[in-house]
Amino acid sequence: MSSAVATRGTLLRMATAGSVDDGKSTLVGRLLHDSKSVLTDQLDAVERVSREKGLGIVDLALLTDGLRAEREQGITIDVAYRYFATAKRTFVLADCPGHVQYTRNTVTGSSTADVLVLLTDVRKGVLEQTRRHLAVAALLRVPHLVFAVNKIDLVDFDHSRFETVAAELAEVAKGLGVDDVRVVPVSALLGDNIVDRSERTPWYDGPSLLELLEDLPAGGPVESESFRFPVQLTIRPQAAALDPQYAEYRGYAGQIASGVVRVGDRVRVLPAGRETTVVGIDFAGTELTEAFAPMSVTLRLADEVDITRGELIAGADDAPSPTQDVDGLVCWLSDRALRPGSKVLLKHTTRTVQGIVKEIKGRLDLDTLAPVPAEALTLNDIGRVSIRLAAPIVAENYSDSRRTGAFLLVDPQMGSTLAAGMVRTTLGGDEFEAETLDWSI
Structure with a gap:
């Protein structure tokens, strides 16, 4: 099962949030650009739009702010999803809006995240919207929280100012019961401590943002979780009428929400509460002896239990109550x-x-x-x-x-x-x- 745990840990779902103009989209764009995850035609388009706007530099925020309204207003409105990979792991990244009007979008982007990267302008420190996003992260039980103290270049990479903001952030996070907190000084515009560690912050001896994200654990061991399997579909092959080998086939398809299931396990079908035994696990045309979250599989059971979409198959020993x-x-x-x-x-x-x-x-x-x-x-x-x-x-x-x-x-x-x-x-x-x-x- 160690291989199963390692496999699940290679994908990291992350979200970014922060107040308006803290540089979220620029940070995401810099992360994509410096990790060489941007296609040439995408970069060419961003460079062209930057020139049309009269900017002296490439506006990397345009890599995520793709809506016309976002470009015109200079703010992120919708959640922008991006996918990229490094040698260590694969990332699904959600860039969330910073304006209070779009707090609901931040909830959407953070709901499935393994880590929330919360940006703070080093000149402004903790703002009301910072507290809002922290509250959302705490309520949604986001496993990891990383503070990116941005625009460190605008205070001449001042160590004392960074320490002051870091202390403010830690105090607010502690008040919300968030203990797993990491703080990184960054400049999204210039790229300091985004992918590579910056020589302009010699007082910071921690990892760059990307190095930190590459090493974060994504979920605990699946064997420590209770088995939960929401049924999406009951499978009775149409070929059963023509081929005798399918005549007795009945499977229940879905995605394992948590835990591990093995052939021979006793399970309970809820909300009815009837118990039975797993006699087969089918996955992409092959039979398995065990499966784990978040695999999508088909389970075969020993008894003919009436199961439809929406019912839950759980471990018999720790099944919850309807x-x-x-x-x-x-x-x-x-x-x-x-x-x-x-x-x-x-x-x-x-x-x-x-x-x-x-x-x-x-x-x-x-x-x-x-x-x-x-x-x-x-x-x-x-x-x-x-x-x-x-x-x-x-x-x-x-x-x-x-x-x-x-x-x-x-x-x-x-x-x-x-x-x-x-x-x-x-x-x-x-x-x-x-x-x-x-x-x-």
């Missing part, structure tokens, strides 16, 4: 306000059920990081809600599982996404419960 009541935090992404009594669709793994909002228990003030009363949630709000479902789901605490603890709220009429949710999420080590954070005030 519930029709969801209590958690939601990041509201819609222009339409959420109020008690609102009807929604709740999408959890591969299961979608109808629900109604019973109560809005409060809203998080992202400036003070304290809960406040709220009768409704509006665009970019983060609040605690209680939802009653028409059918059970198998949800777990988001702090235990980012896959089975996450959900989406969907507009039942329009089909648009309303919110990203986290079941019974914690912040700073404390449960968001009335008795600990006094949501009732």
Whole structure:
């Protein structure tokens, strides 16, 4: 299984965030350019646009700010995804907007990230939007947080100024319960400490940003996780009517959300709760004896269990309990306000059920990081809600599982996404419960 763990660790999902004009897109562009991950025609196009804008240098931010509105306003609006690889690992990179108006986009980009690179202008230090993005990172349980203290060249590479900002960042992060923090002084414009360590910061003896990202662990050992397998499809080959060898075939396809499964394992099918045994694992036309997250496989079971899309196959020894009541935090992404009594669709793994909002228990003030009363949630709000479902789901605490603890709220009429949710999420080590954070005030 050591090979399985090593395989999962080669891919790193990262997101960048920060306040407006902190240089996020420039940093991403510099990272792509200096790691030689930009095609010649892309670079030529960026150079041409830079000349048309009358710039004396190549504007590397254009490598990610591809929308016309972004170029005209000089800000990032949408989440821009880029893919690149080095000799050590492969990266999926999400460049998130910095404007408060697009906080919802930062939630989207950070929701699946293994690491969040949070930029801070060394001249400005910690701003309100810095606190907002830190709160989002803490709520979403992003495993690693890297502070890139940018524009160090504009303060003549001053060590004391960097130390002051680094101390401010560490203090805010500690208040949110974020312990895994790393700080790197960088100049996205000039490339200092982005890919190679800079000679202009002799007082900094740590790795460059890319070196740090290459060595970060991406997820823990899969064997330490509970096995969870949301079923996407029941497979009964059409060839069964013609070829006797397929007559008895019945498989359940999906992506393993967490853990390891082996032939012979006892499993439980939820929410019904019936137990059975795994007798086969099929993967790309071959049979396996074991599979692990995040592989997409087809499981064959010993018994003829009635299983459809949306059900969950879990290890028999630690299977979670189904519930029709969801209590958690939601990041509201819609222009339409959420109020008690609102009807929604709740999408959890591969299961979608109808629900109604019973109560809005409060809203998080992202400036003070304290809960406040709220009768409704509006665009970019983060609040605690209680939802009653028409059918059970198998949800777990988001702090235990980012896959089975996450959900989406969907507009039942329009089909648009309303919110990203986290079941019974914690912040700073404390449960968001009335008795600990006094949501009732």
